[in-house]
Amino acid sequence: MSHLIEASGLAVTIGGRTLLHDISLSVDEGEIVTIIGPNGGGKTTLVRALLGTRAISAGSVQRVQGLTIGYVPQRLELNPMMPVTVARLMTGAARRPRHLIIEALEETGVAHLVDQSVHTLSGGEFRRVLLARALLRDPQLLVLDEPVAGVDHAGELALYELIKTIRDQRGCGVLMVSHDLHVVMAATDKVICLNGHVCCTGQPHEVSQHTEYVRLFGPRASEALAFYEHQHDHEHDLSGEEMPHGCGHDHDHDHSHQKDHHHAG
Numbered sequence: 174m175s176h177l178i179e180a181s182g183l184a185v186t187i188g189g190r191t192l193l194h195d196i197s198l199s200v201d202e203g204e205i206v207t208i209i210g211p212n213g214g215g216k217t218t219l220v221r222a223l224l225g226t227r228a229i230s231a232g233s234v235q236r237v238q239g240l241t242i243g244y245v246p247q248r249l250e251l252n253p254m255m256p257v258t259v260a261r262l263m264t265g266a267a268r269r270p271r272h273l274i275i276e277a278l279e280e281t282g283v284a285h286l287v288d289q290s291v292h293t294l295s296g297g298e299f300r301r302v303l304l305a306r307a308l309l310r311d312p313q314l315l316v317l318d319e320p321v322a323g324v325d326h327a328g329e330l331a332l333y334e335l336i337k338t339i340r341d342q343r344g345c346g347v348l349m350v351s352h353d354l355h356v357v358m359a360a361t362d363k364v365i366c367l368n369g370h371v372c373c374t375g376q377p378h379e380v381s382q383h384t385e386y387v388r389l390f391g392p393r394a395s396e397a398l399a400f401y402e403h404q405h406d407h408e409h410d411l412s413g414e415e416m417p418h419g420c421g422h423d424h425d426h427d428h429s430h431q432k433d434h435h436h437a438g
């Protein structure tokens with residue numbers, strides 16, 4: 174199967190400064206890939222390069238023909254003086270049948286807010302509306318930049334669960350950026366740890382043990398994953414799973430069974 178999107182040897186240089194170099198990654202149908210990394214590590218720049226809104230200076234980005242992408246930006250500037258309803262935010266200038274708007278909002282659990290002003294929404298409600306807006310296009314690939322920004326811890330867990338459910342039901346690929354290491358680790362198939370380059374990549378439990386990951390995020394980040402890793406130990410003992418591997422090595426074992434597991438609780 175060809176990848177929905179694939180970057181090879183991608184680099185981004187702005188004003189003589191190389192922000193990203195030698196980035197290779199791919200997202201497949203039904204796969205959740207999460208980019209983590211320190212502030213300024215280039216996560217948003219990478220997302221923009223993949224979307225084609227930021228020029229790349231080397232390498233390539235390939236998409237399957239006609240790929241439809243639903244994008245949720247990290248920030249959305251709204252004029253506080255402009256009264257905008259959820260329905261209006263969902264469609265912008267383009268008119269869409271109301272039942273489609275409501276269906277998308279139902280999928281993210283906020284259909285009851287359809288006629289409410291966006292300025293009155295909580296952080297979590299707003300994120301769900303943005304997610305619904307991205308789903309309106311029936312995307313093959315969802316790209317989510319910090320999908321839980323402005324949401325409390327319980328809300329974060331619920332949102333990651335929702336993203337997983339959307340992936341399960343639609344079979345779309347998901348590429349997301351996150352800071353929430355231990356939460357996101359439980360809701361992803363593949364993690365890419367980014368700090369200008371791909372420090373390490375692989376299954377969440379592998380990345381959590383990688384020296385580059387520990388160096389970037391500290392030993393506590395690995396400890397926070399103890400529960401997650403414990404859950405996985407059983408699987409890996411049985412299947413003879415190998416130990417973590419180094420920078421830039423992709424993992425090609427079949428772990429599709431992991432999609433059925435819930436580690437967040």
Ligand SMILES: Nc1ncnc2c1ncn2[C@@H]1O[C@H](COP(=O)(O)OP(=O)(O)OP(=O)(O)O)[C@@H](O)[C@H]1O
Pocket residue numbers: 187188192210211212213214215216217218219
């Ligand atoms: N248009 C630009 N011109 C110059 N420098 C830029 C530009 N856009 C981003 N940068 C720089 O590139 C680096 C990476 O920024 P980017 O926003 O991609 O990081 P990030 O990992 O998404 O950060 P955060 O976690 O804080 O959102 C930063 O040092 C930033 O200042």
